[in-house]
Amino acid sequence: MDKDGKTMDEDDKTKEGQQGININVLKQGLCTGCSACVGLCPSMEYYKDKTILFHDCNLPKGRCFTYCPRTPTDLEALRCALFKPEDMVWEIGAFKGLYMTRATDKTIREGAQHGGTVTALIQLALAEGIIDESILADQDDQFLPVAQPIDDVDEVFGKAGSKFVVSPTLLAFNRISQTDTGKIGVVATPCQAMALAKMRVNPVSQDKIRMEKLKLVIGLFCGWALDWRLFQELLKEKVRGCRIKSIDILPSKHACMEIVTDEKIVKIPIKEVLNCVRDNCNYCFDMTCEFTDISVGSARSEEGWDVDKGWNQVIVRTSLGAKLLALAREKCILEFKDVPDKNIEKLKKASANKKRTCLMNLVQKTGSSDDLIYIDPEDPVVRQIQTGRIYVEHIA
Numbered sequence: 001m002d003k004d005g006k007t008m009d010e011d012d013k014t015k016e017g018q019q020g021i022n023i024n025v026l027k028q029g030l031c032t033g034c035s036a037c038v039g040l041c042p043s044m045e046y047y048k049d050k051t052i053l054f055h056d057c058n059l060p061k062g063r064c065f066t067y068c069p070r071t072p073t074d075l076e077a078l079r080c081a082l083f084k085p086e087d088m089v090w091e092i093g094a095f096k097g098l099y100m101t102r103a104t105d106k107t108i109r110e111g112a113q114h115g116g117t118v119t120a121l122i123q124l125a126l127a128e129g130i131i132d133e134s135i136l137a138d139q140d141d142q143f144l145p146v147a148q149p150i151d152d153v154d155e156v157f158g159k160a161g162s163k164f165v166v167s168p169t170l171l172a173f174n175r176i177s178q179t180d181t182g183k184i185g186v187v188a189t190p191c192q193a194m195a196l197a198k199m200r201v202n203p204v205s206q207d208k209i210r211m212e213k214l215k216l217v218i219g220l221f222c223g224w225a226l227d228w229r230l231f232q233e234l235l236k237e238k239v240r241g242c243r244i245k246s247i248d249i250l251p252s253k254h255a256c257m258e259i260v261t262d263e264k265i266v267k268i269p270i271k272e273v274l275n276c277v278r279d280n281c282n283y284c285f286d287m288t289c290e291f292t293d294i295s296v297g298s299a300r301s302e303e304g305w306d307v308d309k310g311w312n313q314v315i316v317r318t319s320l321g322a323k324l325l326a327l328a329r330e331k332c333i334l335e336f337k338d339v340p341d342k343n344i345e346k347l348k349k350a351s352a353n354k355k356r357t358c359l360m361n362l363v364q365k366t367g368s369s370d371d372l373i374y375i376d377p378e379d380p381v382v383r384q385i386q387t388g389r390i391y392v393e394h395i396a
């Protein structure tokens with residue numbers, strides 16, 4: 001059923017070009033705004049966190065449909081192609097280790113969202129020649145993200161901090177990867193990382209060369225992203241006239257978004273923030289950004305948020321991710337501290353909860369557990385959730 005309550009006929013489901021995107025993704029309210037479909041042809045555009053059909057295109061198949069993270073996706077084939085089977089943990093994806101880290105450089109930490117691990121790792125990857133440029137997210141003075149390829153280590157710091165609206169990161173990736181650029185790194189949210197995995201594992205022939213340039217994907221844990229227009233209105237109402245220095249979502253027990261301005265700290269109840277979440281995020285199956293080399297989120301420990309907000313929790317997924325983290329340790333780019341034993345279980349639980357909620361929402365949308373729109377009902381992780389333990393707590 002689409003947003004207007006109309007059911008799709010079987011013919012609609014077979015369209016695999018722009019029309020398929022329109023019917024199966026945009027009209028279904030599933031578009032994540034990841035921008036994987038933009039920058040590859042003149043027909044699709046990105047405008048202020050929305051995907052626009054700029055020109056009609058009647059091609060029966062298209063890269064827009066092939067790479068979209070919300071068109072039917074064989075998740076297991078992606079997992080098998082990108083990761084070692086022995087590393088797979090069904091709740092959180094490929095797993096070589098969980099770490100708690102922060103940038104050794106205090107200046108990075110002060111400008112970063114949490115511990116500055118992402119900024120420090122991207123700087124290291126550039127400095128070591130692992131990548132020649134990285135696609136990073138910045139934002140304009142209205143909090144609308146912009147994505148840019150950055151090749152200068154010194155410029156990475158200026159892009160630190162989370163932008164809670166989806167960034168056109170894959171548009172920037174699509175554009176730069178079609179030039180004669182070298183090795184590319186991307187910092188991605190889960191929907192963007194999934195689209196990159198689809199591009200990497202099953203590139204159409206004209207994309208094979210450009211996809212070989214993608215050398216590193218660093219993922220951000222993600223509960224949801226905000227609709228830019230709604231978020232703008234909320235900010236105008238709550239922090240009128242003040243200059244915003246930072247924005248963060250506190251752990252679930254605090255139930256708020258914290259906005260630090262030059263005059264005061266504003267706490268917006270999470271209920272009001274949730275009104276601004278993009279609809280499509282209710283259909284996301286991935287909290288820990290599984291299709292990456294390394295995924296990074298905020299730390300959780302007994303020491304409480306005042307300490308944790310200066311640290312990251314890091315999942316290493318691939319040999320490259322392990323190599324980069326080992327290098328960061330060896331060169332003292334990152335500081336490490338012990339991870340509390342229970343953190344891995346908490347992460348698994350939170351991640352499984354997001355998957356379960358996604359499945360419930362998809363079934364509610366289609367009216368059938370055999371139709372999960374973009375997810376295969378026979379996917380082994382889906383089967384685990386259907387047959388496994390039921391987690392009742394929600395941990396953001």
Ligand SMILES: Cc1cc2nc3c(=O)[nH]c(=O)nc-3n(C[C@H](O)[C@H](O)[C@H](O)COP(=O)(O)OP(=O)(O)OC[C@H]3O[C@@H](n4cnc5c(N)ncnc54)[C@H](O)[C@@H]3O)c2cc1C
Nearest residue numbers: 112113114115116117118119137161162163222223297298
């Ligand atoms: C929409 C969103 C939701 C999130 N939800 C959670 C959550 O539920 N739980 C959790 O633990 N963590 C979440 N995070 C991740 C968290 O906010 C931090 O990004 C993470 O802990 C890394 O911190 P850091 O200090 O290492 O990052 P920094 O060193 O500050 O670097 C952050 C990097 O991310 C890039 N970036 C920022 N925003 C975006 C974006 N929208 N898209 C792509 N790249 C971006 C920046 O360019 C920068 O390079 C979320 C992040 C986003 C963007």
